[in-house]
Amino acid sequence: MSDPSVYAPEAIDAYDLVSSMLSPGAGLVAWVSAHRPLAGQVVLDLGAGTGVSSFALADAGAQVVAVDASRPSLDLLESRCRDRKIDVVEADFRDIQLNSTFDIITLSRNTFFLAQSHDEKIALLRVIERHLKPEGAAFLDCTDPAEFLRAGGDATSVTYPLGRDRMVTITQTADRASQAIMSIFLVQSASTLTAFHEMATWATLPEIRLMARMAGLEVTGVNGSYAGEDYDARSREMLVVLERK
Numbered sequence: 075m076s077d078p079s080v081y082a083p084e085a086i087d088a089y090d091l092v093s094s095m096l097s098p099g100a101g102l103v104a105w106v107s108a109h110r111p112l113a114g115q116v117v118l119d120l121g122a123g124t125g126v127s128s129f130a131l132a133d134a135g136a137q138v139v140a141v142d143a144s145r146p147s148l149d150l151l152e153s154r155c156r157d158r159k160i161d162v163v164e165a166d167f168r169d170i171q172l173n174s175t176f177d178i179i180t181l182s183r184n185t186f187f188l189a190q191s192h193d194e195k196i197a198l199l200r201v202i203e204r205h206l207k208p209e210g211a212a213f214l215d216c217t218d219p220a221e222f223l224r225a226g227g228d229a230t231s232v233t234y235p236l237g238r239d240r241m242v243t244i245t246q247t248a249d250r251a252s253q254a255i256m257s258i259f260l261v262q263s264a265s266t267l268t269a270f271h272e273m274a275t276w277a278t279l280p281e282i283r284l285m286a287r288m289a290g291l292e293v294t295g296v297n298g299s300y301a302g303e304d305y306d307a308r309s310r311e312m313l314v315v316l317e318r319k
């Protein structure tokens with residue numbers, strides 16, 4: 075897979091460690107639940123990766139369809155599913171066509187920004203519109219672009235411990251003009267080093283509103299944290315709720 079937003083197969087174990095550390099699971103469930111009940115609902119989790127978001131949604135009582143373009147990620151997800159109600163689909167979320175509609179669609183941890191161009195984002199929003207039930211809602215978990223602007227084009231680098239014997243350094247740069255974000259992840263132990271990267275393109279809230287309208291959707295809520303509180307200038311996460319027009 076040459077798409078730079080889909081991690082190389084040899085990096086999946088390292089990606090999975092990082093993903094579990096950054097875990098949006100509990101927060102995602104709290105945020106979605108503030109808008110829609112999850113128990114008994116059918117949820118489409120786009121960009122499910124190794125399952126952090128899908129497991130949290132399933133553990134809250136939802137029946138989940140987990141979509142990702144990375145087979146190695148989905149293999150890991152399936153190996154950990156146990157008796158959770160999760161179906162797995164290997165597909166590109168920019169043009170997927172499933173024969174069902176969903177109460178809830180989730181894109182966690184900047185997955186929306188992994189559709190790189192405006193055209194790709196609009197295609198992805200059209201996919202969301204086609205797969206939402208009439209009363210359904212979609213949830214885009216995005217880093218607030220103000221965070222990238224605050225960095226002023228400088229690289230930011232943060233190191234976190236990963237368990238007892240590893241650490242990850244995440245280095246990120248964001249280009250104001252093109253709105254491109256490059257993230258490099260270095261996972262290190264005393265004897266191993268694995269690197270992977272992610273390319274993304276942010277969209278501002280007015281851009282998301284406009285693109286959503288073009289796809290037949292409407293932004294019906296903007297929250298500033300996983301607790302579902304109102305979005306404000308201090309918010310680091312710009313959580314966008316979409317419904318069909």
Ligand SMILES: C[S@@+](CC[C@H](N)C(=O)[O-])C[C@H]1O[C@@H](n2cnc3c(N)ncnc32)[C@H](O)[C@@H]1O
Pocket residue numbers: 077079080081093098120121122123124125126127128141142143144147165166167168182183184185188
């Ligand atoms: C940031 S991760 C989010 C993973 C998980 N939902 C979480 O919260 O930890 C984004 C995922 O989107 C997948 N992805 C990127 N582009 C994709 C595409 N065009 N179609 C399907 N999956 C894609 C990547 O393989 C990756 O697993």
